Amino acid sequence: WSVFFATLDSLTEADLEKVITIRGERHSVIQALLRQVSHYGQHVGQIIYLAKQLKSSDWKTLTIPRGKSKAFEQTAFVYSSVEAFKASLKEGK
Structure with missing residues (x-):
């Protein structure tokens, strides 16, 4: 690298x-x-x-574990990311 x-x-x-x-x-x-x-x-x-x-x-998954997508979607990280994206759309960015 x-x-x-x-x-x-x-x-x-x-x-x-x-x-x-x-x-x-x-x-x-x-x-x-x-x-x-x-x-x-x-x-x-x-x-x-x-x-x-x-x-x-x-094996431990490298991403969201199988069957845990719904729980991940409820996390503050996802929520704040979605809200930030929506705000940027409103601002025209």
């Missing part, structure tokens, strides 16, 4: 408009960055899949 973020920090606006070739395909630098971040997501999914298989019934 440190290499990825260091590279991001070094890019200029002009760099983002350049075209590069990856595996014979031309991409803008922005497209290449999105491609790479998407690729990382695929690997994260693979790691989670394997972890779930290895932990089996001991």
Whole structure:
């Protein structure tokens, strides 16, 4: 990650408009960055899949536990987020 973020920090606006070739395909630098971040997501999914298989019934969900969505929706965090979103819509943001 440190290499990825260091590279991001070094890019200029002009760099983002350049075209590069990856595996014979031309991409803008922005497209290449999105491609790479998407690729990382695929690997994260693979790691989670394997972890779930290895932990089996001991697996602890990374998000809202199965069957607990209603309880989560009632939390102050969700309520305040929804209210903030509604307020931003009223303000035209």
